[in-house]
Amino acid sequence: MATDDERTGARRPPPTSAPTPPVGEMARDTSPAAAPSPAEPPPLISGRVHEACGSGRHAFAFVQAAGSSGAVLWIFDAARRERLCAQGIAAFIDPARLVIARPTGAIAALQVMEEALRSGAAPLVVAELDAAPDLTQSRRLQLAAGTGGGRGLCLVPEGRLATNAAETRWRCRPLAAPSSMGASKPARPLQLWEIVKNKRGPLGAWEVMLGSGMTVAERHIPGTGHRTAERPMAGGPGRSGRSGGHALGA
Numbered sequence: 001m002a003t004d005d006e007r008t009g010a011r012r013p014p015p016t017s018a019p020t021p022p023v024g025e026m027a028r029d030t031s032p033a034a035a036p037s038p039a040e041p042p043p044l045i046s047g048r049v050h051e052a053c054g055s056g057r058h059a060f061a062f063v064q065a066a067g068s069s070g071a072v073l074w075i076f077d078a079a080r081r082e083r084l085c086a087q088g089i090a091a092f093i094d095p096a097r098l099v100i101a102r103p104t105g106a107i108a109a110l111q112v113m114e115e116a117l118r119s120g121a122a123p124l125v126v127a128e129l130d131a132a133p134d135l136t137q138s139r140r141l142q143l144a145a146g147t148g149g150g151r152g153l154c155l156v157p158e159g160r161l162a163t164n165a166a167e168t169r170w171r172c173r174p175l176a177a178p179s180s181m182g183a184s185k186p187a188r189p190l191q192l193w194e195i196v197k198n199k200r201g202p203l204g205a206w207e208v209m210l211g212s213g214m215t216v217a218e219r220h221i222p223g224t225g226h227r228t229a230e231r232p233m234a235g236g237p238g239r240s241g242r243s244g245g246h247a248l249g250a
Contacts, residue, residue, distance in 0.1 A: 047151075048146070050168045050169070051166040053158045053172070057156075062091075072124045073099045073121075076102060106130060110140075113154075120148030125151070141154075154166070158171070168195055
């Protein structure tokens, strides 16, 4: 039977195909796995619990606090000898924003974190732990964070990580200042922040210069030589001109 096109004499356009990339140019992969690393460290997603490890994890936590508002609940074991130092904290946030909880033991610390996340009273809840929560514990924390809508951050030693439900895991460590900065410029702490686990986005690494008006010195995309120029980092603390002072004290 003749079709409508055959009766009217109309000619169907030839089938279209995807454009062929020019010679020497590879077709671009647009799948989520191939998405480039963002130009600066992405913010921690609200309603989820994240992890940070490495010797720079405390500075990472205070940078997150500087980018938020309201109270910050900081949890650590009462038996821990190290204490937070107000002079170091002031380089990032007003120490008056900090609420400290000192339960005894790891289980008690996780219980306090879970209850705080569920209540939503503190937009950011930080827990210093001797080991990462296991899968069951971390799932409970995620459920609590989803209920309260705040953000949780577990600070864990490098060698005490675990397979769990953390939304993201960051490895943070200090770096030596590059020689190109020149000896005449005041020293500013430099850190390398790496996302080594990310449930909803790409992995990546960034060199972050701490101090007044946090800046991203360079961006590293694994497997490439890409770099970006130094620029201010969104959400960084701009209230203080002090760049030194460790947040921990004996």
